Amino acid sequence: MIAVLVIDMQNAFFEDPALQRRREEVVAACNSLTSAAREAGAKVLLVGTEHERDKSTWSLNMLDDDQGFIFRGSEQAEFVPGLVTAEHPRMAKTRDSAFMGTDLGMRLRNWEVDTVILAGVSAHNCIAQTAADAFAHNIRVIYAADAIATENPEAAEGVLRVLVREYRQRVLPLEEILSVFEPA
Template identity: 90%
Template sequence: MIAVLVIDMQNAFFEEPVLQRRQEEVVAACNSLTSAAREAGAKVLLVGTEHERDKSTWSLNMLDDDQGFIFRGSDQARFVPGLVTADIPQMVKTRDSAFMGTDLGMRLRNWEVETVILAGVSAHNCIAQTAADAFAHNLRLIYAAEAIATENPEAAEAVLRVLTREYRQRVLPLDEIKALFGSGPAGAGA
């Protein structure tokens, strides 16, 4: 079984000018990916970051700077306009990796997932950390090329180069990913 995880497609991250310029195209790519996945019977999960104002969920850099963001219920925490969210399960995280401190591993086991496809932002942070943890959970991983963005292309390229080489993770265009969905029940054997 294949699952698509759409990571951090939230207003806060698209305040960054580099990501803001790519917002429409990344949203369209994410929507195309999730639509194809759902049509094929694959699982889709929207993952967002949220923090509490009392600092209890803040990461070390937030504590060091005494500045939090993406507070629960804020406009920053909302998914970006245009992203299809209706009837798609959602999960909240407080760290870069979607596995850290969440029930993601259990959800994927319950869904009998063997391959995870990642989309969203940012390639060098939350996408990369989630990918590394997917490897630690013995999950195959594919990066949806057009559906991933970053505000730091150099760091993203370096991190993805290591992850694809060392962890045998693949970066594929949407057309090839969509073809995987057609290779049996919800992409079995991807």
């Protein structure tokens, strides 16, 4: 079984100019991906980062800088306009990996998922960390190339090259991924 994980498609991340320039394109690709998955009976999970104002969920860099980010219930934490969200379950995380401190592993086991398709932002950190942890859980990974963005292309290229080579993960264009969901 395949599941699509749409990661951090939230207003806060698209405040960065590099991501802002690609927002409409990535939203459209994510919507195409989730629509095809839903029609094929595959699972879709929207994953977003959320923190508490009291610092209890802050990461080390946030604590070092004494600067919080993406507080629960804030406009920053909302999914970007245009992203289809209504029918999909959601999960909040506080770290780059969607597995760290969440029930993602249990959800995927309950859904009998052996492969995840990753979409969203940012390729060099949250996508990559989730992909590495998926490998640790014996879950195969496909990166939806057209539905992933980053504000640091050089870092993204380097980390994805390692994950593809070492963990046998695949980076595929949206057109090829969508064909996976088409009836045989």
